[in-house]
Amino acid sequence: MAAICVFCASSRTLDQRYLDLARFTGEEIGRRGHTLVSGGGCVGMMGAVADGARAAGAPTVGVIPQALVDLEVADLASSELVVTDGMASRKTAMIDKSDAFLTLPGGLGTLDELFEVWTTATLAMHTKPMVLVDSEGFYRPLTEWLARLTGEGFIRPAGLDLLTVVDSVPAALDAIEARLG
Template identity: 60%
Template sequence: MTAICVYCASGPVDERYLTLASEVGAAIGARGHTLVSGGGNVSMMGAVARGTREAGGRTVGIIPRALVDREVADTDADELVVTDTMRQRKQLMDERADAFVTLPGGIGTLEELFETWTGGYLGMHAKPVVVLDPFGFYAPLMSWLTTLQGDGFVSAHALERLQVTDSVTRAIEWCTSR
């Protein structure tokens, strides 16, 4: 069984993103994997957790005390861990996960993606880092990163370390094929 950490939006988003999050959760649960999430039950974060549980998977939510009310803690999680700080939250999410999938999200999601991706690139972990992007949400970011590579700021190895797909099935396969 693989523990897959999913980074995604915790604020209001378009229905297609909620559907995507539900599909990712269902794929995780149907394959018997565990979801590690930010511990909220709203927006995409809640949709991925519900999708996982509805498909028979286990959910671990990790949320800082300061966000328990703001993100409406996922009290239905199989395990809900409340931390004192955001840094503790991210550390536990990193430790508990075997792989990472990033869905569309805001600055918090981007920060989590970049930290996890950088850690893998620097050899701090060998866990898969996947961006699931069926709607082209991350296309401008990927274009910018390619420009940075051309300017010598991002190495080809760094870009190769990040797996990008538009397929839920492929994203989960990459997470489990280490």
């Protein structure tokens, strides 16, 4: 099956519904027989998605910079823990190790990862599926802004079409599986 990279928040101060969404995502990845690739942290949504995946029998690959290992937030229970020298090399390793990308709610780091993988796709550096889970309308302001950018010529429609936007985790995994065949 596929190695699915999940981008999501690592904050320790999130509402429980976001942690539940992340854990459900990991469980669903495991139930469907996939491998989870994550940012290698054991806190926030990142920790919850990895715990959920392992609970459902999925192998987990964590990719984390040494600086975060030093802060003792590494997911030491990962099947494989890849330690990088920085955030840029972390993103490169996550892209290389993944067949598809699923983005859950998150902040600056999550958006950075989404835009990195999306930008490289628009430059034809990969053709891997990318799905944004707009749970409870979390990303609605962003998708409206991106549509505006497209309308004003800053983003080509074909570039916008590379990102699939859905409202649930099952729909996200269905979209990924359909693309990967």
